[in-house]
Amino acid sequence: MANDKKQDSRDKNNKKPDLKKPKFNAYWIYGALAFFFLAFYFTGGSNMSQATKTTQAEFEQYLRNGEVSKVEIVNKKVAQVYLTPEALTEEKHLKNKPKGFLAPGPNDPNYQFEFGDLQNFENNFKQIKAENNIDTQIVWQTESNVWGEVLVGLLPFIVIIGIWIFIMRRMSAGGGGGAGGQIFNIGKSKAKLFDEKVDVKTSFKDVAGLEGAKEEVQEIVDFLKFPEKYTALGGKIPKGALLVGPPGTGKTLLARAVAGEAKVPFFSLSGSDFVEMFVGVGASRVRDLFKQAKEKSPSIIFIDEIDAIGRARGKSNMSGSNDERENTLNQLLTEMDGFGTNSNVIVIAATNRADVLDKALMRAGRFDRQIYVDLPDVRERKEIFEVHLRPLKKEEGLDTDFLSKQTPGFSGADIANVCNEAALIAARNGKKAVGKQDFLDAVDRIVGGLEKKNKIITPGEKKAIAFHEAGHATVSWMLEHAAPLVKVTIVPRGQSLGAAWYLPEERLIVRPEQMLDEMCATLGGRAAEKVIFNKISTGALSDLEKVTKQARAMVTIYGLNDKVGNLTYYDSSGQSEYSFGKPYSEKTAELIDKEISNLIETQYQRAIDLLEVNKDKLTELANVLLDKEVIFKDNLEKIFGRRPFDKTEETEEPTTI
Template sequence: MGKNNKKNDDNFFNKNPLLLFIIFAIVIILVFRSIAPSAESSINTFVSGKPAVMSLTYSDIKKLAKEKQLTYVAIGKTYIKAKMKDGTIVTVPKVPNDPTLIKTLDENDIPYGALPEPNNWLSDLIFGWIIPIFIFFAIWMFLASRMQKGMGGVFGVGSAKGLIKSEKPNVTFDDVAGNDEAKEEVKEIVDFLKNPDRYISLGAKIPKGVLLVGPPGTGKTLLAKAVAGEADVPFFAVNGSSFIEMFVGVGAARVRDLFNQAKKEAPSIIFIDEIDAIGKSRAAAGQFGGNDEREQTLNQLLAEMDGFDSNEPVIVLAATNRPEILDPALLRPGRFDRQVLVDKPDFKGRVEILKVHVKKIKAGKDVDLEEIARMTAGLAGADLANIVNEAALLAGRKGKKEVNQEEFVEAVERQIAGLEKRSRRLNEEDKKTVAYHESGHAVIAEVTPKARKVKKVSIVPRGLAALGYTLNLPQEDKYLMKKSELIAEVDTLLGGRAAEEIFIGEISTGASNDLERATDIIKSMVMIYGMSDVAGLMVLEKQTSRFLGGGFGQAKEYSEKMQEEIDNFVKEMLAQRYHHVKNLLKKYAEVIEQMVKELYEKEVIEGSRVRELIAEFDKKEDENENENTQNRDNS
């Protein structure tokens, strides 16, 4: 307990250094004030008694002397101290150059003496010079120590010592799941760090740098730590933004110091996270110029990666989710020779990741990780870790002793749609609108080929703005989208607004996000994927143009006429798909009404129930059609 308290105190003062300094200064001042002699303490040294009072005047002292009420008088330059018979000390200001006081004391046989003046020069020295100088010295030392921690000392501004320290992670490849290909790519690095002579004797050159590329949350940092953990070598981890400071040249100096430290402890690994912070293409600044500090840092990094021998057992690992903006000089052979894709996991990978994280909690026997993996298509490893933790928190709130499947399902829904807001009560009119809207989405998704099937329909508000939601999940992992699948996605998005118009007779603002996404899909089909006759095979917009010098002032690479044709195509396509969706909903009006009724009662409908209602309707329609056909044949 004592150690924990001490650690907490240290953390408190580390977070509040100014408060620590103020307390220290006050304590020093109080100590010196208690040591320094004051005028009052010097006087009381010679005349002791009851607490002094200043209710009398100089003339009263002379009067008391004549009445022989005083037992002793101490005379100073500015004050007179008199002790009365009852022991009271009287202190009054002295009238200068008054010879009658001594005469009066002599006539009445009252003893008197000189009152020593306090030693003021010592007090002035301490409080006028020593303490102020000490305070300024303490401030200077405090600032110097802070600069030393963050910037390598007052005279070593660019040093990385104190900023970057080596460690030996205890993470291994067993802790990295869901990306076997990436692990295989980096295993030879581990072998080289463990047995460098085996490769050097053959004349082989291990890659100097390995760039880990992938979306956020896919485990790039974890994989880098696992490489160091498996090789059991020092691991220097730093974020790319740590090199950039307000002082020009600091970043370059820190890069030099980082590589010097790594060479001293070789074999070792340098890991630069978010390397795009310093490795951005130098051509990206365009006509507006660049950041000199960032360019100097990048140039120094390029020089350092060329500077150490390829057989030197120092490996540079870096991570980014934006490889397209990196400078080409950084990616050439001899620097970052190899790029390892750390992508979002597939179904098998998600199951493996869930198994790793589920080991840390008390999971119930009913937990089906494969079902959870199917529900989480497209999510990264960090998302899955968060889902497992959220499920454990939900079970804890309910007072359970283990985490069951229902908590995992709720955690997935929270991750995808947001936190459930049951306190947000909808009035009857809004509830009706949301019920028809979500039912429209669900029915279109189920009756449209190539569309993602429905997992759940809910009219319980979730997240920041969602008043209801339809959870659609793919049947399998998809890496490519066909034109028919994109159109099916557009139809599903338009189903909500179409249902409002058909069954309520008036549209609401609830479809704003649906329309935005549907418009983006069709625009991408025309401008990026070449899926229309408007632009043919021309690519009118590059997905990475906004990173590579695009944005402000960027000129379009196509004519105004082409823009007009694109706008007309998008408008006509949306109108065509909307008309198709409305016809489908009119056909399945009976299913929509039944869904709305059940949503009013239960607020949530599972996807299996939606498919059951549609199957019953289709069966009834087939029976009616067969009966009508039979009647026509008989007639």
């Protein structure tokens, strides 16, 4: 018996609702009323009988034959014809008589027609009547559509009441087109709610690298899961955590992983979602967002690109155009410092520009923790590669250590792009699995751009490009602190006509001699043109831009120049962005310009001297490059011999083609 009851309860629980059953809708009633009014409007509220249609010529023939007893003129445009009792018995009229429901009654007209001109109709009627000596009479009648007039009179009121009902329903329902989609929902929060049971499926196992950042945010997960553990000792749950770091390092992914691990509702939106053309909308959306989050507590609010509303107040306020943004920021500051510590609502924000944020936003009690999400190092890049390689069909024995060493300075997003690009390249070449060379081609594609083998280059230009790239390779081979060469190509890629790939050492601090060697290697291309052709070209634009920035940084930022001294004009707070003046005098500006020029010209002359000594080897390398178009490290070893500065832990050498 108990089993039967359990089975019945299971059947009731498993019984699905009848989805095909139509639901009652109030608009059905409105539609029925509209149809009712229209029906009466078009029928005039009269009976449903219908006289037979005829023409004026046939009517005149009936009139001459004496078959018409009476003619009614309705509204001066329609003639309704009544036949005599004798004519009704004739075969031709019986044949034209409507059958069934529409048959005319004894008091209804037998025929009707519309005439053109009333005066002509009357003249013809009188003439036929006089010629045939008949006594048929004309009766004038005016009919009015009562229901139509009533409908026309009530129509404005019906429209106004209908619009009012529609607006009230939209206001009470909170909007059917999403928050902010209707005029009455413009103050509603535009945050997207990810349900912890359905939408949030990211966990910390999906976040490779970022070990330090994960340790910080894991404690936030503990706060949300076991708040009593901390509050029992008198501790307070932090109000917010700010994720700071370069683009593509995984800040948003880390925030999603927090929501996935904590199993709590996750409100996600961008800082620009608060901004609207209407005054006061941003502050209203902030209030609505925190109201929703408190109702679903414990929960997480994630604001991406918070610098859109969190910039320091009072900056560049020329016309008062950013007052609305400041009001939004003020409301956010109030909400973050206003809700109680036991509300279990944590705000996580992400930005690339922490230096421009308002100091009130950064203080303790609002964003209590600032977590820096840096670019991954070689070990973390290996972990990121392993995550993104899971869905790929890769060749056996693919070395992730080699891939991580070939991608210095790549962010997590860049590595994901490399894996996807490698899969596309392998598929384009008809391969069954993604191999090592596909990843190298993908790195080249991302760093250098798409190959343009069909680009028209004259033999003279190709020779100049070959010597330019060979100059880079030669100088970097001769210098101790220059980055190790990977390969050199004269195949055009993107906007460049040729390129040299290096594998820079990942340093935490950089010394002046290292920076000078890198500048000298960068100027090796223009120096080679000068040594071989005694001419220079515009092909060194990107090289000159790079060394100029590097020299300026040495002089004005890092304090590595003896004459300028241990001074820096770098402003980490970002205040100098809004300043029209320079933080140094005109005399100092002249000294800075002179020292920058001296640094660059000294390294340029140094590159020329190196290439003059190795001119024959430079020429041999350029000829090999002209022949093969792409050369690798071992080609340089054949010409120059083994590099004396090679580290024992050198990375695996790429294979030549």
